[in-house]
Amino acid sequence: MAAPVINKSTPASSVQSLTLGKALNLGLRTAMEADPKVIVMGEDVGKLGGVFRITDGLQKDFGEHRVLDTPLAESGIIGTAVGLAVRGFRPVCEIQFDGFIFPGFDQIVSQVAKLHMRTQGRVKVPLVIRVPFGGGIGAVEHHSESPESYFAHTAGLKVVACSNAVDAYWMIQQAIQCDDPVLFFEPKRYYHSGFMKAEIDTEATPEPLFASRVVRQGSTATLVAYGPSVKVALDAATAAEEDGHSLEVIDLRALSPLDLAPVFESVRRTGRLVVVSEAPSEASLTSEIAARVQQECFYSLEAPVLRVTGFDTPYPPAKLEEEFLPDLDRVLDAVDRSLAW
Amino acid sequence: MSSPEQWTHPEPREGPAATAAAPTSEQVIAGLRATSEGGPELVQLLTPEGERVENPEFDRYVADVTADDLRSLYRDMVLVRRADREGNALQRQGQLGIWVPLLGQEAAQVGAGRALRDTDMVFPSYREHGVAWCRGISPKDILGIFRGTDHGSWDSTAKRFHPYTIVIGNQVLNAAGYAMGQRFEGKVGDADGEATMVFFGDGATSQGDVHEGFVWAAVYDAPLVFFCQNNQWAISEPTERQSRLPLYQRARGYGFPGVRVDGNDVLASLAVSRWALDECRHGNGPVLIEAFTYRMDAHTTTDDPTRYRHSDELEAWKLKDPIERVRVNLVRHGHADQDFFDSVQAEADELAADLRDFCFSMPQPPTSQIFDHVYAEASPVLDAQRDAFLAYHADFAGGEH
Ligand SMILES: Cc1ncc(C[n+]2csc(CCOP(=O)(O)OP(=O)(O)O)c2C)c(N)n1
Numbered sequence: 149m150a151a152p153v154i155n156k157s158t159p160a161s162s163v164q165s166l167t168l169g170k171a172l173n174l175g176l177r178t179a180m181e182a183d184p185k186v187i188v189m190g191e192d193v194g195k196l197g198g199v200f201r202i203t204d205g206l207q208k209d210f211g212e213h214r215v216l217d218t219p220l221a222e223s224g225i226i227g228t229a230v231g232l233a234v235r236g237f238r239p240v241c242e243i244q245f246d247g248f249i250f251p252g253f254d255q256i257v258s259q260v261a262k263l264h265m266r267t268q269g270r271v272k273v274p275l276v277i278r279v280p281f282g283g284g285i286g287a288v289e290h291h292s293e294s295p296e297s298y299f300a301h302t303a304g305l306k307v308v309a310c311s312n313a314v315d316a317y318w319m320i321q322q323a324i325q326c327d328d329p330v331l332f333f334e335p336k337r338y339y340h341s342g343f344m345k346a347e348i349d350t351e352a353t354p355e356p357l358f359a360s361r362v363v364r365q366g367s368t369a370t371l372v373a374y375g376p377s378v379k380v381a382l383d384a385a386t387a388a389e390e391d392g393h394s395l396e397v398i399d400l401r402a403l404s405p406l407d408l409a410p411v412f413e414s415v416r417r418t419g420r421l422v423v424v425s426e427a428p429s430e431a432s433l434t435s436e437i438a439a440r441v442q443q444e445c446f447y448s449l450e451a452p453v454l455r456v457t458g459f460d461t462p463y464p465p466a467k468l469e470e471e472f473l474p475d476l477d478r479v480l481d482a483v484d485r486s487l488a489w
Numbered sequence: 490m491s492s493p494e495q496w497t498h499p500e501p502r503e504g505p506a507a508t509a510a511a512p513t514s515e516q517v518i519a520g521l522r523a524t525s526e527g528g529p530e531l532v533q534l535l536t537p538e539g540e541r542v543e544n545p546e547f548d549r550y551v552a553d554v555t556a557d558d559l560r561s562l563y564r565d566m567v568l569v570r571r572a573d574r575e576g577n578a579l580q581r582q583g584q585l586g587i588w589v590p591l592l593g594q595e596a597a598q599v600g601a602g603r604a605l606r607d608t609d610m611v612f613p614s615y616r617e618h619g620v621a622w623c624r625g626i627s628p629k630d631i632l633g634i635f636r637g638t639d640h641g642s643w644d645s646t647a648k649r650f651h652p653y654t655i656v657i658g659n660q661v662l663n664a665a666g667y668a669m670g671q672r673f674e675g676k677v678g679d680a681d682g683e684a685t686m687v688f689f690g691d692g693a694t695s696q697g698d699v700h701e702g703f704v705w706a707a708v709y710d711a712p713l714v715f716f717c718q719n720n721q722w723a724i725s726e727p728t729e730r731q732s733r734l735p736l737y738q739r740a741r742g743y744g745f746p747g748v749r750v751d752g753n754d755v756l757a758s759l760a761v762s763r764w765a766l767d768e769c770r771h772g773n774g775p776v777l778i779e780a781f782t783y784r785m786d787a788h789t790t791t792d793d794p795t796r797y798r799h800s801d802e803l804e805a806w807k808l809k810d811p812i813e814r815v816r817v818n819l820v821r822h823g824h825a826d827q828d829f830f831d832s833v834q835a836e837a838d839e840l841a842a843d844l845r846d847f848c849f850s851m852p853q854p855p856t857s858q859i860f861d862h863v864y865a866e867a868s869p870v871l872d873a874q875r876d877a878f879l880a881y882h883a884d885f886a887g888g889e890h
């Protein structure tokens with residue numbers, strides 16, 4: 149069989165304006181061009197290009213052996229990806245929606261996370277599991293969840309979440325290059341949002357993958373968020389400006405390992421922290437952040453660390469998701485409470 | 490060497506595996522679909538042209554079906570299709586977030602649904618609006634799922650129709666457990682025995698849960714009918730991505746019988762389902778039914794099937810329409826006149842209008858519903874969270890902020 153012809157994606161200029169979804173697509177394409185061992189696998193990722201079209205065109209250009217429309221089974225997708233990784237491939241698995249990762253949970257926790265340690269480092273598992281996550285798309289059950297804390301809780305896994313198109317482009321490539329397994333969370337509700345379009349310079353030098361970033365500077369209080377909540381935090385900061393409050397916003401990007409040094413530094417200046425996440429709060433990443441900040445910044449805190457999160461309930465029917473999801477008002481309310489402490 | 494029917498490894502000693510084991514994708518598809526024209530494996534009682542064909546094995550299960558019954562099966566299918574089309578239209582008009590169409594699968598579902606007794610239990614997937622109808626569940630009770638107000642408002646215990654399950658394959662194990670319970674309680678063993686029927690798709694057969702469901706039901710002799718609607722597609726993936734073997738043949742590997750029925754033939758679906766349920770009632774379960782049918786519409790209203798399948802496939806299946814063949818049969822035998830068809834149509838339009846009105850008047854659910862029924866027993870922590878949020882919410886709604 150003749151090798152498939154690869155359409156070089158390199159445009160005339162190295163700067164392109166892309167949505168978050170298109171940025172991921174280009175990042176995947178670039179990684180596949182760079183390394184023939186990178187393969188994409190999942191349900192409907194081939195001909196259809198995925199239900200969100202993130203893998204659009206990849207099967208056409210790289211062939212059916214590098215972009216696999218797999219049988220319908222998440223344990224199968226992740227379990228075979230482990231075997232492929234053992235064999236030297238770098239599989240990128242797509243989980244169709246957050247709520248459908250659980251049939252693959254056993255493979256993730258028992259094999260993906262532990263194989264390197266069980267083999268005294270002889271076997272690496274460089275696979276990426278892409279998960280569209282979060283709500284706000286008006287979907288039926290199991291399509292709007294935020295399960296990242298389960299994975300951050302599991303030693304041996306690295307977990308990241310992108311919040312914007314530029315990061316999406318770089319982070320997916322860095323995750324693929326990482327020799328550890330990476331759970332890669334994508335804010336699905338912004339995949340195709342025009343306002344998320346950004347200029348991406350494909351020749352720029354990206355920041356390290358496992359580093360958080362101050363995305364807005366401020367001095368009154370600190371907001372920490374990741375994934376889709378970053379936009380909520382930024383919107384809140386803009387609104388707070390009118391009330392004379394200057395909020396600093398930090399995009400965590402890395403959820404495990406957490407890069408909290410910039411958060412500690414910020415909180416030592418502002419004395420106040422509000423953590424925003426769509427996930428339920430109980431025993432979660434937001435609890436972890438609150439615990440570490442109170443430990444590291446105890447004498448700087450002017451108020452307890454507050455959290456604005458989804459509730460400790462199953463994700464509600466779509467007509468109620470607006471109330472469930474952290475929004476600008478709930479974030480500002482928490483800021484007010486922090487300031488009034 | 491390899492006929493369209495023999496594209497997997499041959500039986501041992503039957504020939505060189507090396508050649509037969511590498512089928513072309515055309516051979517795989519041809520094999521999986523070989524019986525769509527009515528091969529020896531496919532149980533069909535009504536041809537697409539509406540002709541009643543004899544079947545020595547299954548005829549007796551529908552020997553009691555009168556012209557009245559056939560008209561009533563026709564009516565069910567027309568009403569179910571009409572409600573389905575209305576659901577689709579309501580989504581298009583922004584009244585529903587999404588709709589999952591059953592178009593083309595009316596005969597499979599109505600045949601199975603009408604074979605069930607009140608004492609039987611059903612575990613649906615998410616496309617079984619036709620089975621729901623046969624359980625006496627109004628399409629109105631399904632709307633909330635797709636409008637985003639609830640997860641289905643029928644009483645699943647009273648109707649013996651479990652909530653829809655969206656996570657592919659989960660319900661198959663749940664059904665196996667329920668059926669084990671029926672057996673443990675001594676409710677199987679004679680013609681009055683209970684049975685359970687579980688619905689899932691061709692794609693679902695790849696899930697571990699479905700495999701485990703087959704194993705559990707088999708080793709506990711559970712009175713469970715596995716009703717697999719093979720509608721040829723799992724979103725964009727053809728059945729060929731899930732199996733090298735016609736799905737009904739998998740049953741043998743687990744130690745119970747499997748039958749492939751023409752899923753567009755309501756009479757055959759009724760007959761085979763009655764047979765399978767009867768086996769289960771008597772303690773001879775489980776049984777697998779593969780209803781060979783076609784998803785005539787998109788996977789859901791958010792799907793665009795033109796990206797992955799040819800329209801000529803759709804055109805070919807249109808000729809096998811489940812409703813049309815019953816209509817032709819009724820007309821040919823003089824069992825229904827124009828008045829009958831008109832009255833069913835009028836009834837269908839009324840059902841749709843009623844559904845529509847209902848949809849438009851569905852209220853926004855109260856915010857407190859987010860916190861309802863999370864636990865059977867009180868959770869003080871969650872109660873406090875609810876009270877705090879409702880207070881904030883009330884304050885917010887009332888104040889200027
Ligand atoms: C565990 C899980 N993975 C993925 C999905 C997304 N999904 C919804 S329907 C579907 C295809 C199902 O195909 P099939 O079993 O043939 O049933 P059909 O929709 O054709 O009735 C997929 C992949 C899901 N709902 N659950």
Ligand SMILES: [Mg+2]
Binds near residue numbers: 692718720
């Ligand atoms: Mg299907």
